[in-house]
Amino acid sequence: MAKLDLLQGTLDLLILKTLALGPQHGWGISQRIQQISENVLRVNQGSLYPALQRLDTAGWIESEWGASENNRQAKFYKLTKKGERQLKEETAQWERMTLAVQRILDVETT
């Protein structure tokens, strides 16, 4: 099965969700998204960084330099309070949308 391209806007949601599990650096986020989605989703790894910057500017995440697992300097991102609210909102929105899409698809098949 071919890997799926990420829908516009969903990357932000995935990043927020990933960071909800704990602080993580950029590479770690990309790995985790791939693991969780069981290698179905293809994230162009580089496109992660503009997204991170965007979320940072919006104040949903914040960053800090720290030591990585193999003791190297890495920039760690972490969810802010504002980010947690945003995650809830976006999750709810996502669910509403998928539900709606699902309904339409159901109608089509009957």
Added chain:
Amino acid sequence: MWKRLNALIRHGDLDRGLNAEVRFHLEMETEKNIKLGMSPDEARLKALRSFGPMEKHKEETRDARGVSWIETLLADLRYGGRALLKHPGYALLAILTLGLGIGANTAIFSVINGVLLKPLPYEHGDRLVVVQQSRPLSGQPQVGVAIAEYFDYRERGKDVFDGLVEYHQMNFDLINRGEPDRVNTGVVSANFFDLLGIKPILGRSFVAEDDVIGAEAVLLLSHTYWRQKFGGDPNIVGQVFEMNDRPHRVIGVLPNVPHYPQENDVYMPVLACPFRARAEGQVASNRRAFGALNVFGRLKEGVSAEQAASAVGAICHTFTEDNKQVYRPETSGFRATTVPVRDALTSGARELLLILLGITGLVLLIACANVANLTLARMLGRDRELAMRTALGAGRSRLVRQLLTESTLLAVCSGIVGVAFAYGTIGMLTRFVGRFTSRTGEIGLDPMVLMFTLGVSILTGILFGTLPALGSRVDLVAALKQGGSQAGDATRRKRIQGALIVAQVAVSVMLLVGAGLLLASFFRLQRVETGYRSDGVLSAQIFGNFSRYPTIVEQRALYVPVLERIQALPGVSAAAITNAVPLGGAATPGAIRFQIEGKANDDPERLPTADVRVATPQYFATIGVPMISGRVFNDLDSEESLRVVVINKAMTKYWDGVDPVGSRIALPTAPLPGTTTPRLAWYSIVGIVGDVRQFGLAQETVAQAYVPLTQTPFGVAGQILVRTAGDPASFANQLRSTVYAVDPNQPVENIQTLDDLRSEALAAPRLTATLLGVFAALALLVTLAGIGGVIATSVQQRTKEFGLRMALGARRGSVLTMVVRQGLTLVLIGLAVGVAGALVAGRVLSAYLYQTAPRDPLIFAGVAALFVLSGIIACLIPARRATTVDPLIALRAE
């Protein structure tokens, strides 16, 4: 916001951080790949590939930081500055062209701002109105308010006005430590300054107690007069000066605010003015007593201008109906309304200023079009640079933005030049506008004007930058290939250039037609037959102050000896005392009603009217007015002899072709002592003289009658006219000392030659014509340069083609014709559009034209011929280059 600013400041730091982050990511990914069993090189390559286009991601990350537009702008500005410095000729030409355009607009706007836009500098200036009375059916557009009428408005208008005040101006002698000084005196209601919200900087303002008969006479000094005559003396309040043979005490000094409706040196309360006080006693018997007041009012809050106008109209209707025998409303149409003070002050200048703004706007458009053309021509040379930038990843919008930044930078530089230009010309403009409105004191380059300039500059930049930028779609491959550089957009650019030229020609034609019309009108006005000879005549005013020369009897005792002494001076060929100096400043002729013997008329509104002047025997000889029949005055026409009058040719119309000499007219004369009823006195017509353009060169002469000084019953504001053998101006000192010899305290004012007065009368039309002429000439030059430039570029592009044609046997003449035809086609299209535009727009000038139709075919033909000829020349110069091409070199060239 803080994050964004922080990002801008720490821009370097953040970029290093991003690089480190990306490096870390790639290392981790590489390690992961190695663990999966790849070779190090392979692992690194795979990592890079899954990362995607690195610079794109970095760029997007910077964008996401949200400061990139500032960075882009700064970079664009730096780049634009460098690009302009690299082509200083282009930059200089563009900045100067636009600078002139923006400067002209800034200057005109600063005047419009100061005259039309700023609120009046008074408390509630927007609620101030002036009462205007008129007798439209008798052809009198303005009738001063009389005391009784003012009282009616004040009493019955309380519902609409917070207050109503009166104003009139007088000239009195103020004796300042022995020196007589003739001062402009504003005579005002006690609450005048309170109503305007003006508080004195020293002392106090008038109060009601100052304005009663018998009160101590008090004065307020204007700021300017206080500074100039008393050196800003802080102890001025309380000092006493003599005026009108009474002591007057200074009670205060006004702040430095503009005075309306006129600038005055001093102010006094209403009843301190002897004339006004005397007239107040006549109100009961004469409703029109002292009908020379200006009446201002401040509207109550929430009252509209229309409500006030109709309230005043209704009050006027009531008092005219109650006094029908005085106002005769059926035949005179006597009515009243109110006009906002600001409109009343500026109505004479509004239209002219808007026309000027329109014209400077057009000039700016031409300048824009020209610079756009210059920029387009320059773009030809930049094709490869732009292609290179596209190849390096700049998007189309990025390129357009870069070009727009460059043009805006250019325009803002031009704006600075423009402000300098405006600063230099604003004084001249202010004096010019001062001929049409008294509200010029607030003209200046204030923040509002600078905002306007900045706005216009940026708009200009966008305007002249957009067109070339639209042509910047780059055909990458073609442009990068050496020699293919003209392939891509040449046609489209040519079309844009052509359209720009057509627009420039059209606008220039309109301006030239306008300038041509005004110039033609000016020349006609200059050559107008005035009916008198202005050369060699000096005029001066010696108006005896009423306190020492209360009636014409005392005045004659001053004027006659002065005249006799002057006539006896060597070098004087003729001299006269009169109150009729041609073009001497009075703008409207008087309209005295008179009776013609045998044509009695009971309705005063239907009586013939004439402007009645006073003259001594040599008056007509002094200014060279020709005698047509009968005689002029002589020394035998005395107080006791038969009353005589000389009329002008225009006045003979009342006699329907019958010779008026010998017939009699009745003119108003002074009432008998102790009464106020006007009487009539009969005068015999003894002579007819030529018509004189006394009130304006463009103004057709009205009926005029001259009464000898010895027989006039009224006081005369004396004017001396002296015809001298030499330069009249050099006679001024002799004139002054002669007057002082008769009365050392008599001021001699307004010493001017009649030539100067005449030239003064031409100043406004001359300036208007010159102004428009300069703009039109500029527009023509700029447009011709534009045409030449476009043809030159096109010739350059077609070198190869011309070489080929000539190699195949085309003659020089035919190549020349071809090139010229290309340019001339544009000129002709522009000409057609411009002529159509001028036919429509010319009408706005009609108020400024004298005996010149706005569609004068000669002017249109002249402008068309001028444009075709100069257009051909502008094309020929670059076209000649096309024919000097050596076919062999041209063919090898590329």
